[in-house]
Every structure is written in structure tokens, then in C-alpha cells.
Amino acid sequence: MKPGRDQGIYCPDCDGRVDREKLYHDWKMCPFCQYHFPLTADERLALTLDRDSFRPIAEGLLTEDCLQFPEYLDKIEQDRRKTNLQEAVLAGVGNIGGHEVVMAAMDTRFRMGSMGSVVGETIVRAIRYAHDTRLPLIVFSASGGARMQEGIFSLMQMGRTAMELGKFHRAGGLYISVLTHPTTGGVTASFAALGDIIIAEPRALIGFAGPRVIQQTIRQQLPEGFQRAEFLQDKGFLDLIVSRPALRETLLKLLNFHKGVRAIG
Known part of the structure; x- marks a missing residue:
């Protein structure tokens, strides 16, 4: 842009x-x-939730330089000033057409939406909050994948988020995962792909490794549109592709349809 x-x-x-x-x-x-141009986390919440209904949760989490990666904290501070966010995800509670939901939205302006320890912990806390309050959970993913500056601590967030979603699912909770452009790497391989209902925006890039890496690995020509939302829906990975103007109404219909579905644990 x-x-x-x-x-x-x-x-x-x-x-x-x-x-x-x-x-x-x-x-x-x-x-x-x-x-669909990228939306910031604030824009995503404003377009989706009822006006003035958002209440943040999981605030006050600060990134640490656990591996002493050169210039890492300096870059984190630059992104904080640029985005007015503490990290690459914003989570809280709000309403969609009067339905109270727990919602998280990732922001690619902050380290390309990469998942480090704070992003993982924020998602975990959002899941737990949805479980404890018996509310539906909606997560908008937009990410370049796991954050290399945190090494194994970043990769651990894949298991942590998947484990919490497993508990939420077994308790009867409703989780709607919305994949936006791009959703890649460890985020795709964990919480983004584990929704009870998986929605994507049109032509969103969704995958684990990049197409060039895959093509070089398998030494085969990839199909046209590989890793785009339309290709993945055709292969059964997605439930719906919804254009942005219709997304709030689609979420409202799904919430109405699943009314009364709440976590029981």
C-alpha cells in the first residue's frame, strides 16, 4: 500500500x-x-463490535528479551510507538448485536503479527476468560508466524494455545477463527486452524511454509491459487469465505444460531 x-x-x-x-x-x-487492505487491530474491533462495547483483557503483559537477541527490545519499543499497542494482538470482551463475546485481533504492523510469548499468553488468557465466563470466542488472525527472536519460547505458544483450546472445546465452548491476509507459520499451525468454524477473507494467503519453500522441497509445480482462501475452501480447510462488509452480519447469524452454547467447565 x-x-x-x-x-x-x-x-x-x-x-x-x-x-x-x-x-x-x-x-x-x-x-x-x-x-482487502490490512486492518489494524483497533479498526478490526471497531468494524466488528457494537460501538463502545469493547473492554480490554490481558493488559500489562510486556515482552522480555529472553534470548538477549540483538536490538530486539529496541524494535519492540519502535513498534509500540508506531502502533500504540503493547504487542501484536489486542484482546477483550465486547458485543456483536447484543451478544457478548471474547475477541482477539492481531496486528501485522507490530513485528508482522508474529507470535512471541506475550502474543501466546494473551491468546491463552482470552481462551481461559471465554471458558470461565461461558462466552463465545472469536479470534482474527493475521501473522507472519512464530517470532524468531524468541526461539523455542515462541514455538511453545503453539502447544499452549492448542492445549487451552482443547479444554475449551471439551467444555462445550464456541470458537470462531477468522483468517485474514496473511495468516502463516506457527499461528496457522496452532490456534488459527482449530476453530469450530473457520472463516477467511477473500484471497487471504493462508499456509505454514511459503509456496517457494514448499515447491523447492517437493520439487513439483504447485496448483494455481495454492494457499489462497478459495483454494483452501475447495479442499475443505475453510467453512466460509466472507467479504469484509458482510462479516459482522455473518458472525451475528452464527452467534444467533449457536445461542445457548456455552462452556460448562
């Missing part, structure tokens, strides 16, 4: 020029090809 000389924005998919102000009033979608 690069600004033009006239302060327009050029779509990375079709290269069409989009008026910046109009883009922000049109769901941040290209009017020519319907490309």
Missing part, C-alpha cells in the same frame, strides 16, 4: 489508484478489484 504523489494509494493487487479518504470509508477495500 504505497502513497502516490497525489496522496492516493495504489492497490498492490491491481495497481489501481484509490483515494485515501474513500478507502477508509469503504471497509479498506479496493473499489476496482475488492482487494
Whole structure:
């Protein structure tokens, strides 16, 4: 998303020029090809939840440089100033059409939405909160994968989030996972893929390793559209592909349909 000389924005998919102000009033979608520009975590919550209903949870968690990785904390601080977020995910409680839900939204502006210890802990706390309060859980994933600067501590979050979701599932909780562009790496391989209902935005890139790595490994030509939402839905990995303007209404219908489904443990 690069600004033009006239302060327009050029779509990375079709290269069409989009008026910046109009883009922000049109769901941040290209009017020519319907490309979904990335949303910040705050924008995602504002478009999805009832006005002024969001109450944050899992606040006050701070990233530590457990491996003493060079310049890591400096880059974390730069992202905090740039995004006004403590980490790459924002979690809390809010309402969708009057239905109270626990919701988390990732933000690719913060270390490309990578999952370190704080991101994992935030997701775990959101799951536990949904379990304890018997509320549905909705997570919007957008991530480059596990965070290399935290090594094994980052990879451990895959197991931790999956384990908590297993408890939530066995207790009868409803978990809706929404995959946005891009959702890759360890996030795809853990909580993003474990929803009772899995939704994606159109043409979202979803996968574990990148297409080039896979092609070099298996030494075969990959199918057209490989790892895009439409390809994955055709293969049964996704339940729904929903364009951004219809997403809130779709979530509301699902919540109405599953009304009364609550965790029991």
C-alpha cells in the first residue's frame, strides 16, 4: 500500500489508484478489484463490535528479551510507538448485536503479527476468560508466524494455545477463527486452524511454509491459487469465505444460531 504523489494509494493487487479518504470509508477495500487492505487491530474491533462495547483483557503483559537477541527490545519499543499497542494482538470482551463475546485481533504492523510469548499468553488468557465466563470466542488472525527472536519460547505458544483450546472445546465452548491476509507459520499451525468454524477473507494467503519453500522441497509445480482462501475452501480447510462488509452480519447469524452454547467447565 504505497502513497502516490497525489496522496492516493495504489492497490498492490491491481495497481489501481484509490483515494485515501474513500478507502477508509469503504471497509479498506479496493473499489476496482475488492482487494482487502490490512486492518489494524483497533479498526478490526471497531468494524466488528457494537460501538463502545469493547473492554480490554490481558493488559500489562510486556515482552522480555529472553534470548538477549540483538536490538530486539529496541524494535519492540519502535513498534509500540508506531502502533500504540503493547504487542501484536489486542484482546477483550465486547458485543456483536447484543451478544457478548471474547475477541482477539492481531496486528501485522507490530513485528508482522508474529507470535512471541506475550502474543501466546494473551491468546491463552482470552481462551481461559471465554471458558470461565461461558462466552463465545472469536479470534482474527493475521501473522507472519512464530517470532524468531524468541526461539523455542515462541514455538511453545503453539502447544499452549492448542492445549487451552482443547479444554475449551471439551467444555462445550464456541470458537470462531477468522483468517485474514496473511495468516502463516506457527499461528496457522496452532490456534488459527482449530476453530469450530473457520472463516477467511477473500484471497487471504493462508499456509505454514511459503509456496517457494514448499515447491523447492517437493520439487513439483504447485496448483494455481495454492494457499489462497478459495483454494483452501475447495479442499475443505475453510467453512466460509466472507467479504469484509458482510462479516459482522455473518458472525451475528452464527452467534444467533449457536445461542445457548456455552462452556460448562
